[in-house]
Amino acid sequence: MQVQQRTDMDQRGHEVQSNTHAEMEHAYLSRFLSAPNLERLQMILAEALVPAAGLPPRVANTVISALLLIYHGLAVHDEVETLTARDDERYRQLGVLAGDYYSSKYYRLLAEAGEIALIGQFARAVQEVNEARAELERDPSDFSLKAGRYQQLQETIHSSLLHSLRLHVVPDQPQWEALITQLVRAQVLSRELEADSTQVWSRTLSNLTIWQKAASDERKYLKGLRTGERVEGRLLSLHVKYGTSLDLIQGLDESLDLAGRSLERMPEPLDEVRDLCRQLTEYRPLPWRVVEEG
Secondary structure: OHHHHHHHHHHHHHHHHHHHHHHHOOOOHHHHOOOOOOOHHHHHHHHHHHHHOOOOHHHHHHHHHHHHHHHHHHHHHHHHHHHHOOOOOHHHHHHHHHHHHHHHHHHHHHHHOOOHHHHHHHHHHHHHHHHHHHHHHOOOOOOOOOHHHHHHHHHHHHHHHHHHHHHHHOOOOHHHHHHHHHHHHHHHHHHHHHHHOOOEOOOOHHHHHHHHHOOHHHHHHHHOOOOOOEOOOHHHHHHHHHOHHHHHHHHHHHHHHHHHHHHHOOOOOOHHHHHHHHHHOOOOOOOOHHHHHO
């Protein structure tokens, strides 16, 4: 039974990827921008959610593709700054257009599948994501943003669509809400660990924590750092002093533990989700972690 379920999920995954990339294809856009690799956490959780609702396979695949199109349509806007740095102005303009093109497809897909109510659910999620992105991008050089608020905004960006789907398909199963919340939180913390491994001064959860805890002379030093500058020495010692990687690792471990408890309450084994949990434990060690742990 579990082998058959895994085979069905693998087949659905291939179909969803194929359908989603087909919707992203555009003769002119594709000359300049490559289609993104589909976000695995979003796809795996959506693929696990829709069978719980008993949706027909065709409708289920359409719903998942719609979610991924919106997610990547919004995510493309994060790359506009990178595209702006290119000499050809068309890259920036097409980056904005690609985001709008991807996300606009969900109206048609859901309408054709008869999932009219989900259009409204996703629209509210898009509003939440855009509001969170706007707050984060208001001034990337402003380190007065509280670390807790930064993390909350990141989690909103990556969980709103999934929670909207959950409310639509399994509103009476709270274990799904907990699972989505904890897995998204774990992914956010894992990515923050990865960002810290670059040793660049930018607005990350750890650097915001340092800024908020720093003494006056430490803040004076931090103010002199340029955003995006690769730094070592004193900044690393501040990470050690304030135990930033330990905080991230403990938060990641706690989220994965809670996600595991939610998985135990599921009627199905959800092997793909369990695999994802295991992969999120394989974070890269930070340069200062060994020093922190003594």
